[in-house]
Amino acid sequence: xxxxxxxxxxxxxxxxxxxxxxxxxxxxxxFTEVKCGCNEGECGACTVLLEGKPVNSCxxxxxxxxxxxxxxxxxxxxxxxPHLLQKSFAEAxxxxxxxxxxxxxxxxxxxxxxxxxxxxxxxxxxxxxxxxRCTGYVKIIDAVEMTAQKLHxxxxxxE
Amino acid sequence: MLHQNLEWFFPHTTEEAVKLISQQGVILHGxxxxxxxxxxxxxxxxxxxxxxxxxxxxxxxxxxxxxxxxTYDEVIRFSARTxxxxxxxxxxxxxxxTPLRNRITIGGSLKDFPIWSSLYAPLxxxxxxxxxxxxxxxIISLEEYLETGIIKTKHLIxxxxxxxxxxxxxxxxxxxxxxxxxPLFTVAVALRTKQNIISDARIFITGVKGRYKHCKRAEHFxxxxxxxxxxxxxxKKHFAPKFVSDYKYSAEYKEHAAxxxxxxxxxxxxxxxx
Ligand SMILES: Cc1cc2nc3c(=O)[nH]c(=O)nc-3n(C[C@H](O)[C@H](O)[C@H](O)COP(=O)(O)OP(=O)(O)OC[C@H]3O[C@@H](n4cnc5c(N)ncnc54)[C@H](O)[C@@H]3O)c2cc1C
Ligand code: FES
Ligand code: FES
Numbered sequence: 001x002x003x004x005x006x007x008x009x010x011x012x013x014x015x016x017x018x019x020x021x022x023x024x025x026x027x028x029x030x031f032t033e034v035k036c037g038c039n040e041g042e043c044g045a046c047t048v049l050l051e052g053k054p055v056n057s058c059x060x061x062x063x064x065x066x067x068x069x070x071x072x073x074x075x076x077x078x079x080x081x082p083h084l085l086q087k088s089f090a091e092a093x094x095x096x097x098x099x100x101x102x103x104x105x106x107x108x109x110x111x112x113x114x115x116x117x118x119x120x121x122x123x124x125x126x127x128x129x130x131x132x133r134c135t136g137y138v139k140i141i142d143a144v145e146m147t148a149q150k151l152h153x154x155x156x157x158x159e
Numbered sequence: 160m161l162h163q164n165l166e167w168f169f170p171h172t173t174e175e176a177v178k179l180i181s182q183q184g185v186i187l188h189g190x191x192x193x194x195x196x197x198x199x200x201x202x203x204x205x206x207x208x209x210x211x212x213x214x215x216x217x218x219x220x221x222x223x224x225x226x227x228x229x230t231y232d233e234v235i236r237f238s239a240r241t242x243x244x245x246x247x248x249x250x251x252x253x254x255x256x257t258p259l260r261n262r263i264t265i266g267g268s269l270k271d272f273p274i275w276s277s278l279y280a281p282l283x284x285x286x287x288x289x290x291x292x293x294x295x296x297x298i299i300s301l302e303e304y305l306e307t308g309i310i311k312t313k314h315l316i317x318x319x320x321x322x323x324x325x326x327x328x329x330x331x332x333x334x335x336x337x338x339x340x341x342p343l344f345t346v347a348v349a350l351r352t353k354q355n356i357i358s359d360a361r362i363f364i365t366g367v368k369g370r371y372k373h374c375k376r377a378e379h380f381x382x383x384x385x386x387x388x389x390x391x392x393x394x395k396k397h398f399a400p401k402f403v404s405d406y407k408y409s410a411e412y413k414e415h416a417a418x419x420x421x422x423x424x425x426x427x428x429x430x431x432x433x
Contacts, residue, residue, distance in 0.1 A: 042256075050261070055262050056259060061188065129259060
């Protein structure tokens with residue numbers, strides 16, 4: 001069946017089955033920027049924002065979130081128009097294979113939107129559901145701190 | 160895998176929801192995180208709790224009501240605003256991960272009661288009440304809900320009710336090796352004290368043989384006593400939860416660890432006795 005969803009500020013119709021997770025429904029409908037790692041709720045590769053809050057899309061049944069605002073990493077910035085946070089990830093060297101990056105970026109985005117000047121501990125808590133097998137996390141945390149610093153020094157509001 | 164012909168229902172009233180779940184193979188859907196793990200093919204229908212107005216936390220007089228569709232994260236945020244529920248919130252803040260806490264509901268976690276539950280030990284220690292609806296609505300203690308086996312029947316959980324008692328001090332500890340891991344056990348202690356003397360105590364541990372244990376012997380020992388080093392060491396002897404060995408840890412090891420956690424918890428509480 002084909003059902004309407006609100007994804008990245010646009011109405012989209014997803015072809016899906018009633019037993020599918022949001023992760024399956026998104027990937028089967030070309031939102032392949034949402035990654036599948038463990039399918040168990042443990043790695044965070046499948047993170048999307050639901051009403052602005054990060055969730056593991058592999059742990060959400062798609063039918064249950066039909067009326068909610070869904071944001072994938074392409075909803076905050078693209079390759080040609082990257083978000084400040086995505087630029088910081090590149091500058092800090094926070095991506096290696098890049099598989100965790102969509103989830104990491106979205107979890108960090110949600111944190112900074114609510115708390116533009118987080119402490120290191122607050123960053124650790126916000127990213128506690130996202131695993132990275134490459135970077136050792138330090139550069140990811142640096143990227144979040146770098147964004148916070150840019151927001152502060154340029155008096156910017158997190159959009 | 161859930162069945163691909165699964166039917167979804169989005170009722171607006173709890174009466175409708177209760178009627179729907181009276182059908183065979185039809186169950187409630189909270190956050191869905193457990194339904195997805197167990198995914199039984201026998202499930203024919205899911206009744207979503209999202210439109211039942213059970214997503215709230217109210218504080219009135221000395222009672223706090225937590226609607227069953229509230230997520231762990233929403234309870235944590237309520238506590239950050241009001242400075243209430245600190246013991247429960249410590250346990251919930253450590254549960255699972257940030258994205259999961261945004262999804263896991265109180266109702267789904269109570270009905271499911273996984274062995275790694277972060278919710279049960281603090282709620283039992285705080286002597287929480289639970290409001291459920293099946294043919295009739297009723298409010299019972301959470302302990303009775305477990306003891307009488309009501310948990311195993313088909314019903315809808317509406318809310319949890321907690322007393323906001325400034326005389327009660329409490330703490331909770333879970334056994335994990337890393338931050339994001341299913342806890343092996345969770346121990347919770349709530350004490351009411353008067354002029355340094357313990358007048359009431361509730362001690363619970365989850366993750367044990369039989370899922371949970373009300374540690375009455377340790378409670379009886381502590382009531383009427385001061386919380387000092389000597390009594391804490393004595394209380395440890397009366398705290399004897401039984402565990403099942405698994406591929407990682409023997410039952411003896413878990414019992415030893417639980418005793419250490421229990422005494423650490425009492426030591427921490429010692430500093431806060433009123
Ligand atoms: C990787 C991972 C780690 C986790 N770690 C922890 C942890 O450390 N601590 C912890 O406490 N939890 C943890 N959890 C969560 C726990 O295992 C369950 O998945 C969760 O508690 C279920 O809640 P839910 O809202 O998703 O329930 P659902 O999956 O929606 O439902 C579970 C059961 O409850 C029933 N139900 C749902 N709502 C109601 C209601 N209102 N009334 C009556 N019945 C209802 C359903 O029919 C179903 O039988 C973890 C989960 C995952 C995936
Ligand atoms: S794929 Fe969803 S958490 Fe790993
Ligand atoms: S960059 Fe490879 S998993 Fe994080």
